[in-house]
Amino acid sequence: xxxxxxxxxxxxxxxxxxxxxxxxxxxxxxxxxxxxxxxxxxxxxxxxxxxxxxxxxxxxxxxxxxxxxxxxxxxxxxxxxxxxxxxxxxxxxxxxxxxxxxxxxxxxxxxxxxxxxxxxxxxxxxxxxxxxxxxxxxxxxxxxxxxxxxxxxxxxxxxxxxxxxxxxxxxxxxxxxxxxxxxxxxxxxxxxxxxxxxxxxxxxxxxxxxxxxxxxxxxxxxxxxxxxxxxxxxxxxxxxxxxxxxxxxxxxxxxxxxxxxxxxxxxxxxxxxxxxxxxxxxxxxxxxxxxxxxxxxxxxxxxxxxxxxxxxxxxxxxxxxxxxxxxxxxxxxxxxxxxxxxxxxxxxxxxxxxxxxxxxxxxxxxxxxxxxxxxxxxxxxxxxxxxxxxxxxxxxxxxxxxxxxxxxxxxxxxxxxxxxxxxxxxxxxxxxxxxxxxxxxxxxxxxxxxxxxxxxxxxxxxxxxxxxxxxxxxxxxxxxxxxxxxxxxxxxxxxx
Numbered sequence: 001x002x003x004x005x006x007x008x009x010x011x012x013x014x015x016x017x018x019x020x021x022x023x024x025x026x027x028x029x030x031x032x033x034x035x036x037x038x039x040x041x042x043x044x045x046x047x048x049x050x051x052x053x054x055x056x057x058x059x060x061x062x063x064x065x066x067x068x069x070x071x072x073x074x075x076x077x078x079x080x081x082x083x084x085x086x087x088x089x090x091x092x093x094x095x096x097x098x099x100x101x102x103x104x105x106x107x108x109x110x111x112x113x114x115x116x117x118x119x120x121x122x123x124x125x126x127x128x129x130x131x132x133x134x135x136x137x138x139x140x141x142x143x144x145x146x147x148x149x150x151x152x153x154x155x156x157x158x159x160x161x162x163x164x165x166x167x168x169x170x171x172x173x174x175x176x177x178x179x180x181x182x183x184x185x186x187x188x189x190x191x192x193x194x195x196x197x198x199x200x201x202x203x204x205x206x207x208x209x210x211x212x213x214x215x216x217x218x219x220x221x222x223x224x225x226x227x228x229x230x231x232x233x234x235x236x237x238x239x240x241x242x243x244x245x246x247x248x249x250x251x252x253x254x255x256x257x258x259x260x261x262x263x264x265x266x267x268x269x270x271x272x273x274x275x276x277x278x279x280x281x282x283x284x285x286x287x288x289x290x291x292x293x294x295x296x297x298x299x300x301x302x303x304x305x306x307x308x309x310x311x312x313x314x315x316x317x318x319x320x321x322x323x324x325x326x327x328x329x330x331x332x333x334x335x336x337x338x339x340x341x342x343x344x345x346x347x348x349x350x351x352x353x354x355x356x357x358x359x360x361x362x363x364x365x366x367x368x369x370x371x372x373x374x375x376x377x378x379x380x381x382x383x384x385x386x387x388x389x390x391x392x393x394x395x396x397x398x399x400x401x402x403x404x405x406x407x408x409x410x411x412x413x414x415x416x417x418x419x420x421x422x423x424x425x426x427x428x429x430x431x432x433x434x435x436x437x438x439x440x441x442x443x444x445x446x447x448x449x450x451x452x453x454x455x456x457x458x459x460x461x462x463x464x465x466x467x468x469x470x471x472x473x474x475x476x477x478x479x480x481x482x483x484x485x486x487x488x489x490x491x492x493x494x495x496x
Contacts, residue, residue, distance in 0.1 A: 009065040013115035067107035152221035182225040196225030251286035329468035377428025385414040409446025
């Protein structure tokens with residue numbers, strides 16, 4: 001039953017001598033129905049039948065609310081035959097007698113008498129089981145979800161009545177309910193707004209009668225709406241909630257996400273940074289359809305609001321970091337974040353002044369500190385590589401990622417997104433991305449021999465307390481991207 005229509009008619013009943021036109025019902029309840037067509041009139045009739053059946057099924061039965069809706073055209077004889085057939089079906093009398101007695105007008109008066117009594121209005125106007133909102137919107141139903149699964153990704157034909165009816169049904173159910181839910185979420189969050197429109201289709205391709213591929217509208221498999229701070233418009237990072245009808249999901253999903261396809265204001269590097277900063281708890285959450293239908297508006301909206309509140313600090317930090325601010329290590333513990341390689345490096349190696357002054361150096365302590373720092377950097381890289389491969393469903397490759405023995409010429413054995421072997425040399429510093437690092441002769445030789453598989457991860461800004469760092473990757477012709485200067489000499493005595 002459409003509770004928006006029921007509530008609209010109840011409010012009409014509370015006004016003296018009030019009737020509403022069928023077109024008023026469509027407009028007042030924001031129904032996507034064209035009453036100028038036979039199909040649209042049938043749609044509206046079905047909604048009114050459900051409302052009247054609901055009232056008649058109560059104990060004791062209540063007056064039929066659809067009696068308050070009439071044709072705008074006076075030549076159609078008040079309510080039309082449809083109402084009297086409904087009344088006959090509900091046991092109010094024979095069709096002919098009901099029509100001759102103008103039963104619809106007396107029933108409308110009974111509606112006014114009943115609903116203008118405040119006790120009746122307070123007791124019966126709202127359905128308070130949680131599956132229907134105060135605005136009269138029913139909760140997600142299994143048949144709607146099944147219908148969505150049936151139609152997701154289908155090519156839409158606007159000249160096919162079945163397609164038009166399916167689109168309208170989806171707009172009135174899963175899409176409308178997702179937007180309603182979004183409105184209720186932002187009502188409970190200070191400083192947030194909703195970006196939710198009924199974008200039910202997406203661009204795709206279809207084969208025409210000639211066997212040619214032509215552009216077509218494809219019914220979307222999801223109803224995601226976006227919730228964001230009202231100060232973050234245009235930054236393309238948001239919370240998203242909605243129904244996902246893809247067979248691999250079939251669930252209500254919620255997460256932090258970014259605009260990563262067409263029309264995005266984010267660069268590919270910003271998109272990658274955003275996705276790497278989203279915590280595991282906010283990457284993807286779902287409530288399977290069979291569990292979803294056992295819930296109600298109160299429980300689902302509470303889940304969504306709590307999700308936003310729990311992740312607002314991360315959401316704010318992600319937006320600030322993606323748009324240029326420093327990444328706060330305290331919010332991203334045990335993380336290694338990939339950044340772009342610096343483009344404004346050095347043109348030549350800076351000269352160092354030598355003063356030849358003596359200093360005390362605890363070489364043993366310094367060596368241990370450097371070794372400990374290197375080990376921590378390698379551990380972060382190993383963890384990052386495992387996560388990277390698992391996210392791409394390369395679980396068998398992820399199991400093989402490991403830190404190798406000293407002397408092999410690199411530090412971490414891994415794979416790229418295509419499953420190809422990858423030899424990673426890890427260089428870690430607590431300094432910034434411009435801090436110099438050292439390569440041994442063995443490492444340089446290995447790099448030259450394995451150009452297609454070798455890369456350097458320059459790990460910088462390492463924060464030991466939070467086990468956090470950033471890195472950029474060097475690959476390909478690495479030697480041509482570096483300025484290298486020998487700093488030590490291997491010395492042997494010459495033969496005389």
